[in-house]
Amino acid sequence: MATGSTVLDANAFNPATAAGLDPETADLARRRAALLGPAYRLFYKQPVHVVRGEGARLFDPQGNAYLDVYNNVASVGHCNPRVVAAVQQQVAQLNTHTRYLHGAILDYAEQLLATLPPPLDRAMFMCTGSEANDLAVRVAQAYTHHKGVIITREAYHGNTDLVSGLSPALGAAQPLGDGVRTVPAPDAYRLEPGQDLGRVFAGHVQAAIDSLASDGLGVAALLVDSAFSSDGVHPDPAGFLAPAVAAVRAAGGVLIADEVQPGFTRTGATFWGFMRHGLVPELVTMGKPMGNGIPISALVAQAEVLDAFATKLPYFNTFGGNPVSIAAAQAVLDEIQQTGLQRHVCEVGAEFLRALRDVAGRYDVIGDVRGAGLYLGVEIVQPGGGKLPDAARALAIVDGLRARRVLTSVCGAGGNVLKLRPPLVFGLPEMDWFMTEFEAVLQGLA
Amino acid sequence: MATGSTVLDANAFNPATAAGLDPETADLARRRAALLGPAYRLFYKQPVHVVRGEGARLFDPQGNAYLDVYNNVASVGHCNPRVVAAVQQQVAQLNTHTRYLHGAILDYAEQLLATLPPPLDRAMFMCTGSEANDLAVRVAQAYTHHKGVIITREAYHGNTDLVSGLSPALGAAQPLGDGVRTVPAPDAYRLEPGQDLGRVFAGHVQAAIDSLASDGLGVAALLVDSAFSSDGVHPDPAGFLAPAVAAVRAAGGVLIADEVQPGFTRTGATFWGFMRHGLVPELVTMGKPMGNGIPISALVAQAEVLDAFATKLPYFNTFGGNPVSIAAAQAVLDEIQQTGLQRHVCEVGAEFLRALRDVAGRYDVIGDVRGAGLYLGVEIVQPGGGKLPDAARALAIVDGLRARRVLTSVCGAGGNVLKLRPPLVFGLPEMDWFMTEFEAVLQGLA
Numbered sequence: 105m106a107t108g109s110t111v112l113d114a115n116a117f118n119p120a121t122a123a124g125l126d127p128e129t130a131d132l133a134r135r136r137a138a139l140l141g142p143a144y145r146l147f148y149k150q151p152v153h154v155v156r157g158e159g160a161r162l163f164d165p166q167g168n169a170y171l172d173v174y175n176n177v178a179s180v181g182h183c184n185p186r187v188v189a190a191v192q193q194q195v196a197q198l199n200t201h202t203r204y205l206h207g208a209i210l211d212y213a214e215q216l217l218a219t220l221p222p223p224l225d226r227a228m229f230m231c232t233g234s235e236a237n238d239l240a241v242r243v244a245q246a247y248t249h250h251k252g253v254i255i256t257r258e259a260y261h262g263n264t265d266l267v268s269g270l271s272p273a274l275g276a277a278q279p280l281g282d283g284v285r286t287v288p289a290p291d292a293y294r295l296e297p298g299q300d301l302g303r304v305f306a307g308h309v310q311a312a313i314d315s316l317a318s319d320g321l322g323v324a325a326l327l328v329d330s331a332f333s334s335d336g337v338h339p340d341p342a343g344f345l346a347p348a349v350a351a352v353r354a355a356g357g358v359l360i361a362d363e364v365q366p367g368f369t370r371t372g373a374t375f376w377g378f379m380r381h382g383l384v385p386e387l388v389t390m391g392k393p394m395g396n397g398i399p400i401s402a403l404v405a406q407a408e409v410l411d412a413f414a415t416k417l418p419y420f421n422t423f424g425g426n427p428v429s430i431a432a433a434q435a436v437l438d439e440i441q442q443t444g445l446q447r448h449v450c451e452v453g454a455e456f457l458r459a460l461r462d463v464a465g466r467y468d469v470i471g472d473v474r475g476a477g478l479y480l481g482v483e484i485v486q487p488g489g490g491k492l493p494d495a496a497r498a499l500a501i502v503d504g505l506r507a508r509r510v511l512t513s514v515c516g517a518g519g520n521v522l523k524l525r526p527p528l529v530f531g532l533p534e535m536d537w538f539m540t541e542f543e544a545v546l547q548g549l550a
Numbered sequence: 551m552a553t554g555s556t557v558l559d560a561n562a563f564n565p566a567t568a569a570g571l572d573p574e575t576a577d578l579a580r581r582r583a584a585l586l587g588p589a590y591r592l593f594y595k596q597p598v599h600v601v602r603g604e605g606a607r608l609f610d611p612q613g614n615a616y617l618d619v620y621n622n623v624a625s626v627g628h629c630n631p632r633v634v635a636a637v638q639q640q641v642a643q644l645n646t647h648t649r650y651l652h653g654a655i656l657d658y659a660e661q662l663l664a665t666l667p668p669p670l671d672r673a674m675f676m677c678t679g680s681e682a683n684d685l686a687v688r689v690a691q692a693y694t695h696h697k698g699v700i701i702t703r704e705a706y707h708g709n710t711d712l713v714s715g716l717s718p719a720l721g722a723a724q725p726l727g728d729g730v731r732t733v734p735a736p737d738a739y740r741l742e743p744g745q746d747l748g749r750v751f752a753g754h755v756q757a758a759i760d761s762l763a764s765d766g767l768g769v770a771a772l773l774v775d776s777a778f779s780s781d782g783v784h785p786d787p788a789g790f791l792a793p794a795v796a797a798v799r800a801a802g803g804v805l806i807a808d809e810v811q812p813g814f815t816r817t818g819a820t821f822w823g824f825m826r827h828g829l830v831p832e833l834v835t836m837g838k839p840m841g842n843g844i845p846i847s848a849l850v851a852q853a854e855v856l857d858a859f860a861t862k863l864p865y866f867n868t869f870g871g872n873p874v875s876i877a878a879a880q881a882v883l884d885e886i887q888q889t890g891l892q893r894h895v896c897e898v899g900a901e902f903l904r905a906l907r908d909v910a911g912r913y914d915v916i917g918d919v920r921g922a923g924l925y926l927g928v929e930i931v932q933p934g935g936g937k938l939p940d941a942a943r944a945l946a947i948v949d950g951l952r953a954r955r956v957l958t959s960v961c962g963a964g965g966n967v968l969k970l971r972p973p974l975v976f977g978l979p980e981m982d983w984f985m986t987e988f989e990a991v992l993q994g995l996a
């Protein structure tokens with residue numbers, strides 16, 4: 105088993121080194137390995153067994169509560185009552201495909217598009233973010249008549265054949281696709297003094313465009329998650345993406361904003377992550393929090409761009425846009441818009457950032473704290489000021505938090521960035537809970 | 551809009567030629583075209599607007615019942631009470647991903663694997679049949695170290711970049727992938743006298759293997775739906791697939807059984823379609839009816855084959871195997887196993903075949919009636935014995951049935967095969983209802 109060989113694996117349970125599991129956990133882990141095989145990764149040295157969720161908490165069979173500082177799917181809260189009611193009602197009434205007329209998908213599409221800049225006027229529905237990114241790349245290639253795609257070095261865009269080739273985070277065993285070029289993550293923490301992040305990042309993107317050109321390829325798209333989640337969380341300074349996008353457009357390419365992680369107010373100040381950068385993408389993909397866990401994803405597009413593909417080829421996704429998934433998505437959107445969730449994310453996110461930076465001032469293993477809204481990264485480094493990633497210590501913190509029933513994980517090329525992205529209903533009491541346990545773990549490691 | 555340019559489009563609504571729609575339908579169709587774009591296809595000259603489902607019936611806003619002779623997703627019946635209750639219960643309790651331990655996915659995996667021959671001992675869960683086929687092809691390539699894939703000429707295996715290239719049914723605008731070879735469908739109706747279907751089909755497959763070899767490529771897999779659904783429904787004679795599979799294995803390839811359509815007792819005599827052919831595939835994909843409409847799919851594999859991929863690469867599917875989808879799938883499996891559904895499918899399917907063949911004897915536009923279980927094909931041909939497809943008449947029958955509130959569609963390279971595959975709870979009263987309306991439509995066209 106290749107456990108631990110890639111950053112995606114960094115926090116994986118490794119049965120070979122497991123010890124001290126209670127009999128029930130050991131039995132579940134053993135059955136799991138036998139039935140599901142080695143591609144599946146469990147989190148933590150001591151895996152967590154969950155049976156119930158509520159708000160920002162998960163519960164094990166003994167009724168112990170775990171603070172969820174990790175899950176960005178159950179974004180409006182585990183078992184959000186509005187979503188639960190919507191799914192319960194719709195599943196008892198109708199669940200079929202999109203080859204019949206159904207009003208709810210149209211009402212939802214209208215309301216979803218209303219959250220986006222006006223040129224983005226068409227929505228197509230799938231089941232997973234992978235499917236949305238897979239289609240977006242094909243649409244970009246059809247529209248531009250180019251093949252090349254530019255991504256960041258630790259990007260993760262999904263699990264189909266096409267988008268696995270756009271996901272270096274899967275590790276060295278995953279070859280990149282033809283015409284794929286990677287650029288370094290926009291790492292403001294490691295910027296040289298006097299450098300401008302937007303200019304540096306645009307320089308790397310221009311070099312990728314030039315490399316494609318020298319191989320006789322044009323650039324179809326820059327495909328980025330504006331929170332640069334798997335690259336280690338790099339949201340700031342807002343606006344830095346604009347020069348890179350300008351370079352791509354000058355070369356005839358488009359911007360695909362992968363909003364699977366930053367979308368739906370995750371980053372606080374704006375509904376979509378790309379808006380923080382003052383951009384209007386040609387194509388936007390979304391997934392994870394869209395239905396609070398009920399599978400649904402979407403590709404939103406400018407009509408002219410989409411139609412270059414869609415007038416030539418039919419696209420049908422059996423479960424895509426089914427009434428139950430749409431009901432869940434509508435309830436999520438209603439919840440965001442009717443409960444002031446975005447303001448809550450801004451307020452709690454700002455407090456969380458302040459609290460983490462306060463702790464960082466007291467522990468030199470914390471090299472950097474950054475984030476937007478409720479997507480935060482805490483970079484664990486070797487003491488001494490060299491900004492060298494300390495993956496082992498980051499993992500020890502993650503496992504220390506898990507032992508205290510606080511769920512997080514790591515990201516970044518160095519596997520050393522604590523990834524804090526709780527359900528958006530996470531509030532100040534939960535933040536205090538986290539900070540108490542976090543500081544206890546840091547003290548224990550000191 | 552390319553409506554009607556491919557077989558998948560044959561039954562598509564065409565707004566350019568639409569007339570006589572009531573204002574509400576016209577408005578929904580107009581909003582749909584604007585919001586969702588041209589890749590979406592509506593069924594029928596007069597699209598159907600559905601708001602409720604029950605058993606083998608769908609209902610429009612006015613409460614009119616439509617007989618569903620088309621939908622193979624709501625296989626245990628629209629709004630099956632057991633599935634509805636399971637989803638309602640689970641969505642209120644927990645819905646998260648597979649990086650925590652959860653017992654239900656393991657219980658379901660064990661019971662699912664118990665329906666398959668023992669060498670198939672591992673299950674991985676995704677959201678769509680497309681994702682399952684996409685992964686299956688990559689696993690086959692990793693295991694065999696070959697690239698080539700053999701499919702039938704009118705195959706449809708899904709909508710990702712990889713499997714779109716394995717789906718010639720999408721039309722001429724969809725290029726086949728590198729290393730893809732097509733073979734003619736196993737058409738027993740058009741076999742020359744004295745020919746053996748198994749030998750003929752194996753000959754085509756061997757020619758494809760030879761063609762790959764002459765291009766320096768090996769064969770990774772024969773990828774087939776054993777009901778040959780989009781090719782026009784070709785299930786018989788049971789066993790004919792075996793020589794082709796032997797040829798593929800002799801060349802170092804494997805069999806991927808795409809059970810998205812024939813699986814879960816659709817073909818009656820066996821739980822899985824490949825079992826009718828006495829085969830044990832290396833890889834099996836499944837989807838559509840698995841969760842009765844709640845998105846879930848799976849790849850089942852022999853461990854040795856899967857592990858060639860899975861020990862090297864992690865695979866994570868955010869919504870794959872989530873507790874709500876697993877609850878729906880468990881309820882579907884329970885429903886099949888505890889209600890004698892498979893015997894019902896055999897009995898009703900046999901009666902349906904008899905009734906259709908009886909009508910065929912009285913209408914020379916029916917060239918052939920074939921099927922297994924509740925997957926039946928009725929081939930509409932030009933009179934005169936030449937077996938020439940009559941797509942226009944087949945479409946007229948489909949639209950005539952729709953006008954009488956009976957839902958079907960067409961398939962096959964000629965777009966002339968009526969595709970009859972109702973929810974499996976379809977019984978003898980529903981069959982009588984269908985036969986009455988079918989004969990009325992045939993008389994009206996005579």
